[in-house]
Amino acid sequence: MRIRAAFAKQDAAKFIGHLDLTKVFERAMRRAELPMAFSEGFNPHPKMSFGSALALGATSVREYVDIDLAEEMPPQEFGTRLTEQLPPGIALLEVKEIPMYTKALMAVLNCTCYQIKVPLLLPLTQAKFTEVLQRFVGQDSIPYVRYAKNKGRQDKDLKPYLRKLSGQVSAEWLELELEVVLGNQGSVKPVEVVAVLREFGDLPLDVDGIRVHRNGIFICDGQGMKSPMDL
Amino acid sequence: MAELTHAQIWQVMESRILPKVIKPARYIGNEWNAVHKDWQQAEVKMAFAFPDVYEVGMSHLGTRILYHLVNSYDNYVMERVFAPWIDMEEQMRRYEIPLLSLESGRPLRDFDVVGFTLQYEMSYSNILNMLDLSGIPLYSAERSEQDPLIIAGGPCAYNPEPLADFIDMFLIGESEEQLPELLALISQGKQQGWDKATLLARAAAIGGIYVPSFYSVEYQADGRIKAFKPVRDDVPATISKRIVRDLDQAYFPEAAIVPAMEIVHDRVMLEVLRGCSRGCRFCQAGMLYRPVRERTPETLLRQAQAQLAATGYDEVALTSLSTGDYTCVQPVVTTLVQEYGAKGVGVSLPSLRIDSFDVGLAEEVQKVRKTGLTFAPEAGTQRLRDVINKNVSEEDLIRTARSAFSKGWSSIKLYFMIGLPTEEQADIEGIAALAKKVADIGIEAGRRNVTVTVSTSSFVPKPHTPFQWEPQENIPSLRAKQEYLRGKLRDRRIRYKWHDSETSFLEAVFAKGDRRLGKALAIAHSKGCKFDGWSEQFKNAAWLEALQEAGLDPHFYANRVLEYDELLPWDHIDSGVSKRFLAAEHQKAIKGTTTSDCRHNDCYVCGVCQELDVKIDLKGGGTVAN
Numbered sequence: 001m002r003i004r005a006a007f008a009k010q011d012a013a014k015f016i017g018h019l020d021l022t023k024v025f026e027r028a029m030r031r032a033e034l035p036m037a038f039s040e041g042f043n044p045h046p047k048m049s050f051g052s053a054l055a056l057g058a059t060s061v062r063e064y065v066d067i068d069l070a071e072e073m074p075p076q077e078f079g080t081r082l083t084e085q086l087p088p089g090i091a092l093l094e095v096k097e098i099p100m101y102t103k104a105l106m107a108v109l110n111c112t113c114y115q116i117k118v119p120l121l122l123p124l125t126q127a128k129f130t131e132v133l134q135r136f137v138g139q140d141s142i143p144y145v146r147y148a149k150n151k152g153r154q155d156k157d158l159k160p161y162l163r164k165l166s167g168q169v170s171a172e173w174l175e176l177e178l179e180v181v182l183g184n185q186g187s188v189k190p191v192e193v194v195a196v197l198r199e200f201g202d203l204p205l206d207v208d209g210i211r212v213h214r215n216g217i218f219i220c221d222g223q224g225m226k227s228p229m230d231l
Numbered sequence: 232m233a234e235l236t237h238a239q240i241w242q243v244m245e246s247r248i249l250p251k252v253i254k255p256a257r258y259i260g261n262e263w264n265a266v267h268k269d270w271q272q273a274e275v276k277m278a279f280a281f282p283d284v285y286e287v288g289m290s291h292l293g294t295r296i297l298y299h300l301v302n303s304y305d306n307y308v309m310e311r312v313f314a315p316w317i318d319m320e321e322q323m324r325r326y327e328i329p330l331l332s333l334e335s336g337r338p339l340r341d342f343d344v345v346g347f348t349l350q351y352e353m354s355y356s357n358i359l360n361m362l363d364l365s366g367i368p369l370y371s372a373e374r375s376e377q378d379p380l381i382i383a384g385g386p387c388a389y390n391p392e393p394l395a396d397f398i399d400m401f402l403i404g405e406s407e408e409q410l411p412e413l414l415a416l417i418s419q420g421k422q423q424g425w426d427k428a429t430l431l432a433r434a435a436a437i438g439g440i441y442v443p444s445f446y447s448v449e450y451q452a453d454g455r456i457k458a459f460k461p462v463r464d465d466v467p468a469t470i471s472k473r474i475v476r477d478l479d480q481a482y483f484p485e486a487a488i489v490p491a492m493e494i495v496h497d498r499v500m501l502e503v504l505r506g507c508s509r510g511c512r513f514c515q516a517g518m519l520y521r522p523v524r525e526r527t528p529e530t531l532l533r534q535a536q537a538q539l540a541a542t543g544y545d546e547v548a549l550t551s552l553s554t555g556d557y558t559c560v561q562p563v564v565t566t567l568v569q570e571y572g573a574k575g576v577g578v579s580l581p582s583l584r585i586d587s588f589d590v591g592l593a594e595e596v597q598k599v600r601k602t603g604l605t606f607a608p609e610a611g612t613q614r615l616r617d618v619i620n621k622n623v624s625e626e627d628l629i630r631t632a633r634s635a636f637s638k639g640w641s642s643i644k645l646y647f648m649i650g651l652p653t654e655e656q657a658d659i660e661g662i663a664a665l666a667k668k669v670a671d672i673g674i675e676a677g678r679r680n681v682t683v684t685v686s687t688s689s690f691v692p693k694p695h696t697p698f699q700w701e702p703q704e705n706i707p708s709l710r711a712k713q714e715y716l717r718g719k720l721r722d723r724r725i726r727y728k729w730h731d732s733e734t735s736f737l738e739a740v741f742a743k744g745d746r747r748l749g750k751a752l753a754i755a756h757s758k759g760c761k762f763d764g765w766s767e768q769f770k771n772a773a774w775l776e777a778l779q780e781a782g783l784d785p786h787f788y789a790n791r792v793l794e795y796d797e798l799l800p801w802d803h804i805d806s807g808v809s810k811r812f813l814a815a816e817h818q819k820a821i822k823g824t825t826t827s828d829c830r831h832n833d834c835y836v837c838g839v840c841q842e843l844d845v846k847i848d849l850k851g852g853g854t855v856a857n
Contacts, residue, residue: 012245015255016491024491027263027543030574038575046575057250085543087263087491209246 002102003067003078006094006229009060013089018053021090025065028085034078037068051105051228052112052182052217055189060214062093064105064228094229105228109182111163111220114190116176117211122204126169132201137165144196158196161188165197174205182217237336240328248322256492257285258319260333263489264541266302266309267334273308274418277301277344278332278379282357283764285313289488290496292550293385293406294348299484300407307414310334310342314357315364317761317768323364330364339365343417344380346410347398349387352741353734353764355394358383359756362397369753371399371444376427380417384410386519388441389472390694390801393741395443396749399427400434403804404472405505405520407482409439435466439473441804442466448746454787456745456798471805474843478505478524479850483534486541498546498579499538501531503563507552508829508847509584511609512620512820513648515693516552518808521839523830524848528559532566539576547571548579555583555592556830558851564595586627594638604635607646610654611661617823618653620816625665632669636676643669643683649712649729650690650704652820659712662687663719670724685720686728687713689735693742694801695808697816700793703739706732733771737763739789740778745800748788751781807839 009021016024026046029036038044047068054060069078079095086092136142142158164179180188190212198205218225235243249255270276279298281288288294288311301309310332315323323330329338339345345367347358359369362381368374371381383394384402391401402409413434420430435442445466449457461468475481483502490497506523507516535547547567554560560580567578578596583606593604608628610616616623632643647662666685673681689709692701709732720727741748755777762768778785793799795814802810812835819826829835830847840846 012259012261013491015249015259017254017256020256020492023493026545027489030543030545031263031540033540036575044575056255085263088261208251210250211246 001069001072002098002100003069003075004096004098004102004105004229005065005067005079005082005092006062006227007065007086008091008093009054009063009089010091011059011089013087014057014059016089017056018050022048022050024087024090025067028082028087029067031085032081034081035069035071035073037070049104049106051109052187054214055191055212058114058190058212058214062216062227063214064109064217066098066102066105096229098231102231108219108228109217111225112180112182112187112217113215114176114178114180115213115215116178116190116194118174118176118194119206119209120169120172120174120204121206123171124169124174124204129167129169129174129201129203132197132203133165133167136197136200137162142196142200144192146192156188158188158193162193165193174203235328240331241336243326243328248319248326248328252318252322253316254286254492256490257313257316258333259491260311260336262491263543264486265334265488266299268302268308270308270335270337272306274306274421275308275344275414276342277307277309277346277414278312278339278342279309280312280339280345280347280358280361282314282347282354282361283350283762284316286490286492286494288313289490289494291348291350292500292502295484295487295500296407296482297410299487300482301410301414303482304411304414306418310337312339312345312361314354314361314762320360320364320761329366330361339379340367342379343421344382344414346402347381347383349383349385349394351764352387352393352738353769355741355752356756356760356763358394359397359752360761363756369756370396372396374399380427380430382413386515387742389515389519389804389806390742390744391441391443391804392746392800393744393748393752395746396753398443400431401441401443402473403439403441403470404806405475406473408473408475409437412437413440432463432465439471441470443746446803450747454784456800459798459803469803469805471843472519472807474807474845475505475524476845478502478848479526479530485534485537487538489542489544496548497544498548499535499542499544500548500550501534501538502526502551503531503549503554503557503560504551507556509553509556509622510620510816510826510828512618512697512816513609513651513690513693515696518695518813518837519806520552521806521808521837522845522847523556524845525557525559525850527850528563528566531563532570535567535571539571545575546577546579548581550581553584554580555589558849561589561592564592568595584623586623593635603642603644604640605644605646606631608665609646609648610651611647611658611663611665614823615651615654615658615661617825618820619648619651620820620825622825622827628665629668629672632672633676636673636678636681641673641678641680641682643673645669645683645685647685647687648690649687649716650709652690652698652701653823654704659715660719663716666720666725667722670722673724681724682726683724684726684728685716686730687716688730689732691735691739691742694799695804695806695813697813697820699743699799699813700795700817702790702792703736705790706736709735731766731769734763734766734769736785736789737771737774740785741788743793743800744788747781747783751778751783754780805842807837807843809836809838809842812837 036046049066051064075095075097083092146154161181167176301307312332381399383398384406388401431442434440447462448459451457504525506520609621670683692698713729758773760770
């Protein structure tokens with residue numbers, strides 16, 4: 001059977017990397033003696049696939065994972081037993097059985113929202129920020145450069161990924177609401193958006209102090225945004 | 232600046248520092264099975280300090296044992312601290328954050344005791360750096376009554392002298408014996424208001440504890456040691472190691488910490504036996520951990536069951552100095568595979584000798600997960616293998632390689648040493664010849680994609696071994712041998728790797744060094760030396776300058792032939808193995824005569840069983856290939 005679970009990643013657990021998180025789940029399931037299903041082959045591993053990798057250092061209110069089990073069991077029981085074994089900061093929110101033919105999370109999740117807080121180095125007025133933001137999102141393309149460890153320099157365009165961007169200025173912080181497209185070709189990172197925006201508007205932002213919180217990952221179609229738990 | 236509160240520190244770490252460093256999970260703690268105790272309730276608070284990064288330290292079995300052992304006492308708390316990687320240190324210094332324990336996030340200054348484990352000479356500079364990052368004075372003599380007691384143990388404590396200026400006391404031998412006794416004494420001292428001097432004097436009487444400040448050294452004009460004496464009459468002239476008598480009954484953690492990031496040895500570790508009496512003459516561990524003591528299969532299977540349940544690991548490693556020598560290895564492996572194989576749990580045997588290697592056993596292990604095979608012939612010719620008493624023959628290796636290749640393995644790693652005593656050109660050529668022979672056997676056995684990885688390290692003479700009197704070969708000559716092998720091993724089936732000989736040179740200096748090296752170590756630390764065991768961090772030029780500024784000739788320590796009647800810097804530390812035995816073994820080595828394993832032959836009186844009143848303890852009663 002296949003289980004789809006929603007979980008939160010909070011507090012210091014945000015510093016657990018994506019690959020390590022897979023291990024954290026596997027070990028928790030082993031401790032809970034849950035009947036994991038394994039892949040065939042040379043190095044068998046549990047059949048488990050996550051929705052979308054969360055950047056190291058970001059918290060998330062809701063992430064998703066699909067887990068295959070070799071035996072039937074009530075999803076409720078799965079949830080209770082796994083919860084007892086998950087380390088602090090990783091909290092199971094919802095568990096349900098899904099049909100084996102359900103499309104993979106990676107294939108259906110196509111949109112994600114972030115709440116971002118960036119410290120201000122100098123005072124900034126809401127009016128000035130709004131003006132910069134309007135010009136920023138009004139561009140036909142928003143070029144930026146990404147340096148990846150094994151790919152080197154890549155010239156990219158942020159515009160096709162950008163769905164929504166708004167911001168609120170307070171005394172010490174700029175708080176942003178960001179919605180981006182998750183595509184087969186990847187996506188754009190919140191820190192990249194902020195860095196490009198700062199550069200564009202010469203904004204007094206302390207990008208090093210950025211705090212990123214994922215507010216949800218969704219399936220967006222003509223009718224709006226759906227959770228992968230609502231099938 | 233004012234001391235930051237715990238909450239303020241975490242705020243800075245969480246928002247400013249951790250997002251900027253690589254592998255931030257090294258510094259967050261809160262792992263599964265980590266022990267969080269009530270600080271106020273604890274009579275004695277100890278920090279266990281591992282002078283290397285998290286993923287190295289957490290892979291060390293001794294660390295796991297001592298951590299859970301001390302925390303099994305209600306009245307003590309032990310928390311962990313590791314060396315922060317370069318990027319983390321930079322941030323900590325920038326934000327003026329001291330080194331913090333993982334569990335409660337307290338600065339090391341708040342602990343009663345900070346204990347460093349000495350696994351490797353090249354981690355000494357990290358010890359000084361960790362004290363520095365903690366705001367604790369480096370020199371014992373400069374620390375006040377308020378500073379924590381700085382202690383150290385582990386294999387390198389058998390020559391503690393290079394660290395004598397910095398460490399208040401050393402625990403000699405298997406510390407699970409005397410550490411609880413020491414903590415009880417510290418607790419008593421706190422209640423009764425002893426000063427540090429009183430505590431040190433009382434500790435020196437426990438047994439297996441060396442307080443360097445209670446001893447003085449005099450030197451001859453040529454630099455050799457003239458006299459080594461206690462400065463007070465209530466401390467022992469020599470310090471004997473402490474040893475676990477009944478390993479089967481000894482404490483072993485059943486719920487080890489499960490890190491939330493990948494570590495080097497990321498699995499359940501069972502210690503099937505301790506000690507090795509094969510008697511390889513270069514091997515320090517083989518001398519220090521005598522005699523051989525085994526655990527029963529029942530105990531091991533119980534520990535495996537408990538640990539798998541408590542950790543969720545998918546692999547069990549049977550660890551020891553030579554797991555193939557465990558008299559019950561076959562039934563233990565078979566049972567583990569039967570019981571846990573279907574659940575995707577693998578078994579691994581990390582240290583197998585060529586002569587104790589059994590392909591059936593290896594196949595059993597491979598039922599779940601395929602891993603590579605590694606063997607250590609150590610030397611290229613039979614003559615030299617006899618000199619070092621590595622009692623394996625070329626036939627052993629050929630036979631083992633043939634059966635491994637025919638059973639489906641395609642890659643084998645071979646470890647050798649260069650610069651061994653009496654080594655000649657023929658021995659170096661022998662390494663290349665052996666590697667080619669093994670590769671040929673692979674082809675014969677029908678493996679088209681044969682890979683033989685040859686790895687050479689440079690011989691480092693170590694204290695308490697028959698080769699302690701031997702010099703290390705000089706760097707140019709070691710380099711020439713590496714170059715020669717590089718040329719000889721140009722073969723698409725063979726990969727050649729070698730260890731940097733400069734690091735080995737410094738390792739020899741500190742392995743055989745005396746108290747005067749403390750000065751060089753402090754200077755090297757001030758020049759920024761740290762993580763010397765990480766080749767990309769090793770600052771050879773800075774080290775050579777430091778030695779020079781300290782007025783020391785490193786060749787005096789590393790490349791000099793020592794005399795049998797010379798007073799050695801570590802002579803006051805007693806491993807139980809007698810100097811007389813070591814000298815006799817050295818003589819036999821020069822003649823190329825071997826010594827057989829005492830587990831299955833007559834006792835040759837190395838001295839350990841007689842002196843420490845312990846016995847070889849084998850659980851299988853079976854015989855081992857010899």
